[in-house]
Amino acid sequence: TRSTRPQRLLKVVQKHATRGDPQSVISAIDHFCRHSEWAMNVGDEKGSILDSVVSELNPEKVLELGTYCGYSTVRIARLLPPGARLITLEFNADYAAIARQVIAWAGLEDKVQLVEGASEDWIPRMKEHFGIETFDFVFLDHWKDRYLPDTKLMEDCGLLRKGTVLLADNVICPGVPDYLEYVRNSLSYKSYYFKSHLEYTKAEDGLEKSVFLG
Numbered sequence: 001t002r003s004t005r006p007q008r009l010l011k012v013v014q015k016h017a018t019r020g021d022p023q024s025v026i027s028a029i030d031h032f033c034r035h036s037e038w039a040m041n042v043g044d045e046k047g048s049i050l051d052s053v054v055s056e057l058n059p060e061k062v063l064e065l066g067t068y069c070g071y072s073t074v075r076i077a078r079l080l081p082p083g084a085r086l087i088t089l090e091f092n093a094d095y096a097a098i099a100r101q102v103i104a105w106a107g108l109e110d111k112v113q114l115v116e117g118a119s120e121d122w123i124p125r126m127k128e129h130f131g132i133e134t135f136d137f138v139f140l141d142h143w144k145d146r147y148l149p150d151t152k153l154m155e156d157c158g159l160l161r162k163g164t165v166l167l168a169d170n171v172i173c174p175g176v177p178d179y180l181e182y183v184r185n186s187l188s189y190k191s192y193y194f195k196s197h198l199e200y201t202k203a204e205d206g207l208e209k210s211v212f213l214g
Protein backbone atom coordinates (compact mmCIF):
# COMPACT_ATOMS: atom_id res chain seq x y z
CA THR A 1 0.00 0.00 0.00
CA ARG A 2 1.01 3.60 -0.60
CA SER A 3 3.19 5.23 2.07
CA THR A 4 1.79 8.03 4.22
CA ARG A 5 2.90 11.64 3.98
CA PRO A 6 4.66 11.50 7.38
CA GLN A 7 6.54 8.40 6.18
CA ARG A 8 7.62 10.23 3.02
CA LEU A 9 8.65 13.23 5.14
CA LEU A 10 10.82 10.98 7.34
CA LYS A 11 12.47 9.44 4.25
CA VAL A 12 13.35 12.93 3.00
CA VAL A 13 14.93 13.76 6.38
CA GLN A 14 16.98 10.53 6.39
CA LYS A 15 18.06 11.10 2.78
CA HIS A 16 18.87 14.82 2.81
CA ALA A 17 19.55 15.86 6.41
CA THR A 18 22.75 15.25 8.36
CA ARG A 19 22.46 13.17 11.53
CA GLY A 20 22.85 15.37 14.61
CA ASP A 21 22.27 18.58 12.65
CA PRO A 22 18.86 20.02 13.60
CA GLN A 23 19.04 22.86 11.06
CA SER A 24 19.50 20.39 8.20
CA VAL A 25 16.44 18.46 9.43
CA ILE A 26 14.38 21.68 9.49
CA SER A 27 15.60 22.70 6.01
CA ALA A 28 14.93 19.25 4.52
CA ILE A 29 11.33 19.26 5.81
CA ASP A 30 10.70 22.85 4.68
CA HIS A 31 12.04 22.10 1.17
CA PHE A 32 9.90 18.96 0.91
CA CYS A 33 6.74 20.76 2.11
CA ARG A 34 7.31 23.80 -0.11
CA HIS A 35 8.25 21.92 -3.30
CA SER A 36 6.78 18.42 -3.00
CA GLU A 37 3.96 17.92 -0.48
CA TRP A 38 2.40 20.51 1.83
CA ALA A 39 2.22 19.34 5.46
CA MET A 40 0.93 21.05 8.60
CA ASN A 41 4.32 21.96 10.12
CA VAL A 42 4.56 25.44 11.62
CA GLY A 43 7.02 26.08 8.75
CA ASP A 44 9.95 28.43 8.20
CA GLU A 45 8.23 31.84 8.37
CA LYS A 46 6.20 31.27 11.55
CA GLY A 47 9.09 29.05 12.71
CA SER A 48 11.39 32.08 12.80
CA ILE A 49 8.91 33.85 15.09
CA LEU A 50 8.76 30.71 17.26
CA ASP A 51 12.58 30.72 17.38
CA SER A 52 12.71 34.34 18.55
CA VAL A 53 10.13 33.79 21.30
CA VAL A 54 11.99 30.70 22.58
CA SER A 55 15.43 32.34 22.36
CA GLU A 56 14.24 35.40 24.28
CA LEU A 57 12.60 33.26 26.97
CA ASN A 58 15.33 30.61 27.38
CA PRO A 59 12.80 28.21 28.97
CA GLU A 60 13.80 25.26 31.20
CA LYS A 61 10.44 23.46 31.10
CA VAL A 62 8.57 23.35 27.80
CA LEU A 63 5.29 21.66 26.81
CA GLU A 64 4.25 21.12 23.18
CA LEU A 65 0.67 20.07 22.39
CA GLY A 66 0.54 18.18 19.08
CA THR A 67 3.88 16.75 17.92
CA TYR A 68 2.78 15.59 14.44
CA CYS A 69 6.12 14.82 12.68
CA GLY A 70 8.29 16.63 15.20
CA TYR A 71 9.20 19.68 13.07
CA SER A 72 8.42 22.27 15.76
CA THR A 73 9.77 19.91 18.42
CA VAL A 74 13.16 20.05 16.66
CA ARG A 75 12.87 23.83 16.16
CA ILE A 76 12.28 24.41 19.87
CA ALA A 77 14.61 21.73 21.32
CA ARG A 78 17.62 22.90 19.27
CA LEU A 79 17.43 26.28 21.06
CA LEU A 80 17.07 24.96 24.62
CA PRO A 81 19.94 25.37 27.11
CA PRO A 82 21.62 22.22 28.52
CA GLY A 83 19.40 20.58 31.16
CA ALA A 84 16.21 22.10 29.74
CA ARG A 85 13.40 19.66 28.95
CA LEU A 86 10.65 19.57 26.30
CA ILE A 87 7.64 17.31 26.81
CA THR A 88 5.60 16.85 23.61
CA LEU A 89 2.18 15.16 23.51
CA GLU A 90 0.96 13.21 20.47
CA PHE A 91 -1.97 10.78 20.52
CA ASN A 92 -1.63 9.36 17.01
CA ALA A 93 0.73 6.35 17.30
CA ASP A 94 1.79 6.51 13.63
CA TYR A 95 2.71 10.21 13.85
CA ALA A 96 4.47 9.59 17.20
CA ALA A 97 6.61 6.84 15.62
CA ILE A 98 7.66 9.16 12.78
CA ALA A 99 8.32 12.08 15.14
CA ARG A 100 10.57 9.95 17.39
CA GLN A 101 12.75 9.16 14.38
CA VAL A 102 12.85 12.77 13.19
CA ILE A 103 13.82 13.97 16.69
CA ALA A 104 16.48 11.23 16.92
CA TRP A 105 17.88 12.13 13.48
CA ALA A 106 18.32 15.70 14.73
CA GLY A 107 20.18 14.31 17.77
CA LEU A 108 17.78 15.93 20.23
CA GLU A 109 16.33 12.88 21.97
CA ASP A 110 18.08 13.79 25.26
CA LYS A 111 16.13 17.07 25.51
CA VAL A 112 12.78 15.73 24.33
CA GLN A 113 10.24 13.42 25.96
CA LEU A 114 7.57 12.40 23.46
CA VAL A 115 4.49 11.12 25.32
CA GLU A 116 1.98 9.13 23.30
CA GLY A 117 -1.46 10.11 24.54
CA ALA A 118 -4.14 12.80 24.68
CA SER A 119 -3.41 16.22 26.16
CA GLU A 120 -6.58 16.10 28.29
CA ASP A 121 -5.37 12.85 29.89
CA TRP A 122 -1.73 13.86 30.38
CA ILE A 123 -1.96 17.53 31.44
CA PRO A 124 -3.46 16.49 34.83
CA ARG A 125 -0.60 14.01 35.30
CA MET A 126 2.35 16.33 34.61
CA LYS A 127 3.16 16.90 38.29
CA GLU A 128 2.97 13.35 39.67
CA HIS A 129 4.28 11.61 36.53
CA PHE A 130 7.01 13.98 35.34
CA GLY A 131 7.73 15.96 38.50
CA ILE A 132 6.84 19.18 36.68
CA GLU A 133 5.82 22.08 38.95
CA THR A 134 5.06 24.67 36.26
CA PHE A 135 5.94 25.20 32.58
CA ASP A 136 7.91 28.19 31.35
CA PHE A 137 6.71 27.88 27.76
CA VAL A 138 3.81 26.06 26.03
CA PHE A 139 3.45 25.71 22.22
CA LEU A 140 -0.12 24.95 21.13
CA ASP A 141 -0.43 23.32 17.69
CA HIS A 142 -2.90 20.44 18.12
CA TRP A 143 -6.61 20.20 17.24
CA LYS A 144 -7.88 23.78 17.24
CA ASP A 145 -10.96 23.00 19.37
CA ARG A 146 -8.62 21.77 22.13
CA TYR A 147 -6.62 25.00 22.59
CA LEU A 148 -9.12 26.62 24.98
CA PRO A 149 -10.14 23.60 27.08
CA ASP A 150 -6.51 22.53 27.46
CA THR A 151 -5.46 26.06 28.46
CA LYS A 152 -8.15 26.11 31.15
CA LEU A 153 -7.04 22.63 32.21
CA MET A 154 -3.41 23.81 32.56
CA GLU A 155 -4.63 26.73 34.69
CA ASP A 156 -6.72 24.42 36.88
CA CYS A 157 -3.79 22.00 37.30
CA GLY A 158 -1.54 24.85 38.45
CA LEU A 159 0.88 24.29 35.57
CA LEU A 160 1.13 28.00 34.66
CA ARG A 161 3.03 30.54 36.73
CA LYS A 162 3.38 34.33 36.56
CA GLY A 163 5.26 34.87 33.29
CA THR A 164 4.54 31.52 31.62
CA VAL A 165 4.31 32.12 27.87
CA LEU A 166 1.72 30.36 25.69
CA LEU A 167 2.38 30.52 21.93
CA ALA A 168 -0.50 29.35 19.74
CA ASP A 169 -0.18 28.44 16.05
CA ASN A 170 -2.96 28.97 13.46
CA VAL A 171 -4.91 31.67 15.23
CA ILE A 172 -6.16 32.89 11.81
CA CYS A 173 -5.97 29.79 9.62
CA PRO A 174 -7.62 27.39 10.43
CA GLY A 175 -8.41 29.78 13.31
CA VAL A 176 -9.12 29.39 17.01
CA PRO A 177 -11.78 32.08 17.72
CA ASP A 178 -12.83 30.87 21.18
CA TYR A 179 -9.19 30.65 22.37
CA LEU A 180 -8.33 34.09 20.94
CA GLU A 181 -11.36 35.71 22.55
CA TYR A 182 -10.38 34.16 25.89
CA VAL A 183 -6.68 35.10 26.03
CA ARG A 184 -7.33 38.60 24.60
CA ASN A 185 -10.11 39.45 27.09
CA SER A 186 -9.03 37.57 30.21
CA LEU A 187 -7.40 39.67 32.94
CA SER A 188 -5.04 36.73 33.50
CA TYR A 189 -3.21 37.16 30.17
CA LYS A 190 -1.34 39.83 28.21
CA SER A 191 -1.66 38.82 24.56
CA TYR A 192 0.22 39.81 21.38
CA TYR A 193 -0.52 38.86 17.77
CA PHE A 194 2.38 38.06 15.39
CA LYS A 195 1.05 38.41 11.83
CA SER A 196 2.52 35.90 9.39
CA HIS A 197 1.42 33.42 6.72
CA LEU A 198 0.08 29.88 6.71
CA GLU A 199 3.07 27.56 6.31
CA TYR A 200 4.39 27.34 2.73
CA THR A 201 1.52 29.54 1.38
CA LYS A 202 0.56 33.20 0.88
CA ALA A 203 -2.58 32.90 3.03
CA GLU A 204 -2.62 34.97 6.21
CA ASP A 205 -2.04 33.20 9.50
CA GLY A 206 -0.39 34.21 12.74
CA LEU A 207 0.87 33.24 16.17
CA GLU A 208 -0.64 34.53 19.41
CA LYS A 209 1.76 34.99 22.32
CA SER A 210 -0.03 35.13 25.66
CA VAL A 211 1.78 35.78 28.95
CA PHE A 212 0.04 34.34 32.02
CA LEU A 213 -0.15 37.05 34.71
CA GLY A 214 -0.91 34.68 37.61
Ligand SMILES: O=C(NC/C=C/[C@H]1O[C@@H](n2cnc3cncnc32)[C@H](O)[C@@H]1O)c1cc([N+](=O)[O-])cc(O)c1O
Binding pocket: 040, 041, 042, 065, 066, 067, 068, 069, 089, 090, 091, 092, 095, 117, 118, 119, 120, 141, 142, 143, 144, 146, 169, 170, 173, 174, 198, 199
Ligand atom coordinates in the same frame (compact mmCIF):
# COMPACT_ATOMS: atom_id res chain seq x y z
O1 LIG B 1 -5.24 21.03 12.00
C1 LIG B 1 -4.09 21.43 12.22
N1 LIG B 1 -3.34 20.97 13.21
C2 LIG B 1 -3.86 19.92 14.07
C3 LIG B 1 -2.70 19.11 14.55
C4 LIG B 1 -2.89 17.94 15.09
C5 LIG B 1 -1.75 17.10 15.56
O2 LIG B 1 -1.80 17.02 16.99
C6 LIG B 1 -2.27 15.74 17.41
N2 LIG B 1 -3.26 15.99 18.43
C7 LIG B 1 -4.42 16.65 18.24
N3 LIG B 1 -5.05 16.76 19.44
C8 LIG B 1 -4.27 16.17 20.38
C9 LIG B 1 -4.40 15.99 21.75
N4 LIG B 1 -3.41 15.36 22.41
C10 LIG B 1 -2.32 14.92 21.74
N5 LIG B 1 -2.14 15.08 20.41
C11 LIG B 1 -3.13 15.69 19.74
C12 LIG B 1 -2.78 15.06 16.14
O3 LIG B 1 -2.64 13.65 16.23
C13 LIG B 1 -1.88 15.68 15.09
O4 LIG B 1 -0.61 15.07 15.07
C14 LIG B 1 -3.49 22.42 11.30
C15 LIG B 1 -4.14 22.67 10.10
C16 LIG B 1 -3.59 23.58 9.21
N6 LIG B 1 -4.28 23.83 7.99
O5 LIG B 1 -3.85 24.69 7.17
O6 LIG B 1 -5.35 23.18 7.75
C17 LIG B 1 -2.39 24.25 9.48
C18 LIG B 1 -1.75 23.99 10.69
O7 LIG B 1 -0.58 24.63 11.01
C19 LIG B 1 -2.30 23.09 11.61
O8 LIG B 1 -1.62 22.91 12.80
Ligand SMILES: [Mg+2]
Binding pocket: 040, 041, 042, 141, 169, 170
Ligand atom coordinates in the same frame (compact mmCIF):
# COMPACT_ATOMS: atom_id res chain seq x y z
MG1 LIG C 1 -0.19 24.45 13.10
